[in-house]
Amino acid sequence: MAETRTPPARPAAGTRADAAARGTTALLDPHLLLCESCGYDLTTLPQSGSCPECGADRAASSPALRVGSPWQVRGASPMAWLVEVAHLGPHPGRWRAAFGRVRVDWPASRSLLVASVVLASVVAGVGFALAGMWLTAGIAAIVGPLLLHTLTAIETVGLRMFGRQRSWRITSDVAWVVVAHxxxxxxxxxxxxxVGSLVGARVLPWVEVFIWPVPGVVSGGVIGFLAGMFVFETVVFFGVRRCHFANLPSAGSVVTPGSGTTAHG
Ligand SMILES: [Zn+2]
Structure with a gap:
């Protein structure tokens, strides 16, 4: 006699519920080919068609689309830095597309971070020197790279925590690649x-006397720095939104022990 058996209800493979059921590390495997929109595991699915979870074009998650940022493609050089900035552009509308090309390749991105924090410190040092603030110029040039690198490192810790809370695949490499870019x-x-220091020294003395007992030159500098940091944070936000399930160049083609995935794509 035929017996109808209903399999026990379990979340669809690749979904966040499934990841939670198996332990959230399941989808953190950097070698899995995930839908870059929703994080669904596409590893064993055909290369064409749509994501069963969100309907996004399966091809849009192809690692081949992450051709590399200008810095990753051209290698470290002053021109590559300028091209990188021009590529990113001043408009947030372009950042999503720019981060869609970034390769999850920290070794090829590290020098971009180093170049940027050193350049930022030199620029600050020159700015203070032009303003005749020689001591501050020296401190900015020497302490700046360490300070900015430390703040950037803290940012990666925050990104990974943020990612874990949302079941995003923010690996250490993804976090560092995003902040580098x-x-x-x-x-x-x-x-x-x-610039903030100079402006603050001129327009903030009344604040210093009546509201905030800090010299205008300091308050202005801090405000200027925070404004720059806000832009950095905004770019990071757009970057992490576009890279929260970013696939490695080899994603989907590596057999991952225990995941049941096989060579593919
Ligand atoms: Zn999807």
Whole structure:
């Protein structure tokens, strides 16, 4: 006699509920090919068609689309830095597309972060020197790279925590690649800090006397720095939104022990 068996209800493979059921680390496997829109595991699915979870074009998650940022493609050079900035552009509307091309490749991105924090510090130092604030100029040039690198490192910790809360795949490499590609914005902080100090010294003395007992030159510098940092944070926000399920160049083609996935794509 035929017996109808209903399989026990379990979340569809690749969904966040499934990941939660198996332990959230399941979808953190950097080698899985995920839908870059929703994080669904596409590893064993055909290469054409749509994501079963969100309906996004399956091809849009192809690692081949992450051809590399200008810095990753051209290698480290002053021209590559300028092209990187021009590519990112001043308009947030372009950032999503720009981060869609970024390759999850930290070794090829590290020098972009170093170049940006050093350049930002040199720019700040020159700015303070032009303003005749020689001591501040020296401090900015020497302490700046360490300070900016530390703030950037803290940002990666925050991104990974943020990602874990949302079941995003923000690996260490993804976090560092995103902040590295946002790091040119630190140069804006390098410009705005001495400018803020100069402006603050002129327009903030009344604040210093009546409202806030800090010299205007300091308040102005801090405000300028925070304005630059805000731009950095905004670029990071757009970057992480576009890279929260970013696939490695080899994603989907590597057998991952325990995941049941096989060579594919
Ligand atoms: Zn999807």
């Amino acid at each position: 946002a790091s040119p914005a630190w140069v804006l902080a390098g410009v705005l800090t001495p």
